[in-house]
Structures are given as C-alpha cells and as structure tokens.
Amino acid sequence: MHILVLNGPNLNLLGLREPEHYGTKSYADLIALLEAEAKACDVTLECFQSNHEGDLVDAIQNAYGKADGIIINPAAYTHTSVALLDAVKAVQIPTVEVHLTDPDTRENFRHISYIRAACIQTICGKGFAGYIEALHTLIKHCKA
C-alpha cells in the first residue's frame, strides 16, 4: 500500500507557529511519527508540504495510478479551495481530511471545508494523532 501525505500552507512552520493552537512539535517530527507508523503497518509514504495551491493540485493529480490513499491537511486552503476539492474528485483516490485543531470551534471563516465533500472521513482536533488515525482509516478502507 502506498499513501500520499499532503500538508498545506504554513504547516512547515509547526512548532514555531501559534503553539497554543498547533503545539510545539515540528513538521519534521510529524513526518518522523508518520513514517514510523507506516513502516510498522507495512505501508510506504510520500510526504509533501507546499504553501502553493497549484502545487497541491499537481501532487493530487500525480498520485493518480500511484497512491492507494491520500491524507490531506489543506490548512487555510480548506476554507477557500474548490480546486483541491475538484482534484480529489477527479482522481477518485480515497482521501482523509485531517486538521490538528477543530476548525468548527474557531473563527466562522474556518467553518467551511470545500474538500470535505470528497473525503471518506474528516478528523479534527486530535493533533498529530489525527494523522495516525487517518493512516489506519485508509489501511482499513483499502483492505475492505
């Protein structure tokens, strides 16, 4: 099994960025945690972070025929991007939306998620553990 892990804008600044919301651990810490869990589950990962919407769309398109599942935290593009929604709909790869915080309990502008409509599950407010849960969801989904 091969899983693509996508992280959107400003998630490269984890640890530095608003630690009261996002914690003190870094993006590298997140990837190391995911890589270790994937190895234990006999899954390969490709991890990509970008601050650019089009790069994330390209990564989703390039996953067609290669990835069995996608874990995505689109960050701020969650609330603005029809392009990311359309990309996931186009490739039809099972996708789990993850957020470190729970956007539904934050500012009103964070309450809309465009990509949610194309995702098999959304996991919010569980920090790094949400990504691990997403990995297990995709493994179960692909084995079913």
Ligand code: DQA
């Ligand atoms: C986020 C929530 C978004 O509203 C925000 O723009 C982010 C991170 C989260 O992981 O909680 O950048 O996706």
